[in-house]
Amino acid sequence: MKTRLTILTAVLMLSTMFGVNAQTKESKYGVDSAKTVLNASLYSEMVKQKNYKDALPNWRYVFNNAPKFQRSTYSKGVDIMRSMFVSTKNPKYIDTLMMVYDQRIKYYGSNRKYPTGWILGRKGGDFFTYSKKEPVLIKKAYDIMKKSIEIQGVDSEAAVVNKTMEAGKLLVLAGKLSPEAVIDDYLSFMDLLKNQMEKYPKKVTNIKAAIVNVENDFFAAGVAxxxxxxxxxxxxxxxxxxxxxxxxxxxxxxxxxxxxxxxxxxxxxxxxxxxxxxxxxxxxxxxxxxxxxxxxxxxxxxxxxxxxxxDAEVKADLHFKLASILLMEHNLVASRNNALAAIKNKPNWGQPYLLIGKCYAAGSKEFPGKMHEKQAVYWVAVDKFMKAKSVDPECAEEANKLIQTYSKYFPAKEEAFMQGLKEGETYKVGDWINETTKIRLNE
Missing domain, CATH: 1.25.40.10 (Tetratricopeptide repeat domain)
Known part of the structure; x- marks a missing residue:
């Protein structure tokens, strides 16, 4: 009761300011400003309480008689129609929901933050979500969402891109969309989402989820x-x-x-x-x-x-691929040189360091010198594995396995003593490796 008295007081004040029945049909208040404000206040309060059924008559008055009154008429109207459909399953509320979006485009489509393209995305998404999953209705939703993405581009909502791909999957499975159209969607959507990752770093979690869903829907479409x-x-x-x-x-x-x-x-x-x-x-x-x-x-x-x-990153990848082939062919010097080139182009990438370590380990048996000199090669190999995980945490698991594997080949303490080697001292591995390391010994 207190809420209604407060609302009524506000209405009377507005009546004094604007004059009841003084507005024309061109006014955002409609023909009766007081009645518009009263109904808007009442349905807004009911929406806050999630009492959508009782909010509907008051909302409908504002929607029909003062369509330019405020943008929230449409956002709250969406909430009301969604709730009414979920509770009643009556398709008339879907029709009204679509009218809400259309009227919002008419009166607020030029809004900078929520323009026509954005509204179309929400409209198509809701139509896809709430209407029956019949091909003709899916196609209607798909077309609306595709139009939204065409307008919005990189500013499209990730959820709209996601739903459009899902709709495309259902359509191609029903024989209502060509496989090539789904392929085109997939390629353009993946590029769009990748660009969104760069433009909207704060939305990365949602965008990544959309990428996973787009991938899954594309594969489920059976054209991949x-x-x-x-x-x-x-x-x-x-x-x-x-x-x-x-x-x-x-x-x-x-x-x-x-x-x-x-x-x-x-x-x-x-x-x-x-x-x-x-x-x-x-x-x-x-x-x-x-x-x-x-x-x-x-x-x-x-x-x-x-x-x-x-492009430096692409070049790094090319050098790494070439280094991998050269390692497989046991062309160790050339392999290391290409891995170093990869590091130069992409310094925080751990895989090239792992590859260099593997090169060193692969060359230990043929390395010139005595047994302890051959074993010393494993020190510099392990150094590279440790470097890999320090610059690139994604390499940590593989690096740790390699460290565990090749640390077993370090010289034994007894043998090292005979060669004058002491734990922790600096040691130079020469020949083609030409790197300085620290002595580490096994029991």
Missing amino acids: DCETLSNIFTPKFEANPDDMVLINKIMKMLNRQECEDGALYAKVAEQKYKLEPSADAAHNLAKMFIKKKQFSKSKEYLSKSIGLEE
């Missing part, structure tokens, strides 16, 4: 396996072999799904390098030859890609 991708894109590529937009799309998709060993990948990768001999094109060919275990060819194209690449 290499055979399906080949069936979709082979005829398109053969019909348009010089279309770089198509070629880049195919390469992006095949790379994401690790389809480097297929016939389509070979054709498209070679054509891309022929038309556009870029670092990316050379890298694609290198990955193909790695998958086919044709390592001399892969080294050739990795070297070409390194020479053309300008």
